Amino acid sequence: MKIAVFLYSLFMALQACLGADPSGEFVELHSCDLYTGGCTASSESTLLGRQLFRIWSINQGTWNNQDLGNLKAAVLELGSVNLAENGALADNAEVFVPKGLPAAQKEALLSWISSQGSIPAPTRVVEADISYQRLGSVINVAINHSISLSTMAITKCDSGACGQALWYEPQARCSGFEVIASQSLNIRDAALNFSWTDHDRPNVFLASFGPNGSALDDLTCR
Secondary structure, eight states, X not given: OHHHHHHHHHHHHHHHHHOOOOEEEEEEEESSOSEEXXXXXXXXXXXXXXXEEEEEEEEEOEETTEEOTTOEEEEEEEOSSXXXXXXXXXXXXXXXXXXXXXXXXXXXXXXXXXHTSOOOSSEEEEEEOEEEEEETTEEEEEETTTEEEEEEXXXXXXXXXXXXXXXXXXXXOOSEEEEEEEEEXXXXXXXXXXXXEEOSEEEEEEEXXXXXXXXXXXXXXX
């Protein structure tokens, strides 16, 4: 018994020294509906879904011996196919990281982002003011003056009689997720010569990631 207690204490001490991988929550926004009827999903799958925006809020964790706790990061991806489809790859992307990070911490953050899913080359890295606030299903995101997003909950049909269903899953690694709606979206990116506005659509994943997940108890995660 004493040996077991000693080994457990040693394991916890080593884990504290080495640090756990980053964990927290992220929002993944698509330009097609994620929870919808079959006819809508079929038509949008060939016409829409060419844009994807994702923002991570890291609660705690380390990567490449760098503490990434309390950092925010985002990526904007553009493609010629529906990026909500499993395995779909974007043609261009921009990654947003907080301003003023030390070089080693910035490189570790970029390395961790790359580990979460395929990001195309070339990818432009932008240092930005990144704001992420969540209260339940209501999320407000702002990046510089070029990206703003607010979300809200959606009402699902429990009986299934309305014909709505989940058609996609998050493209980034996650441990649980829920579909919510974009209340308002405005993205204007001069570098990519791109603009994207949207509202009132079930096109947002709210997900947890990492070994410790995130406090999404107020949502019903898959």
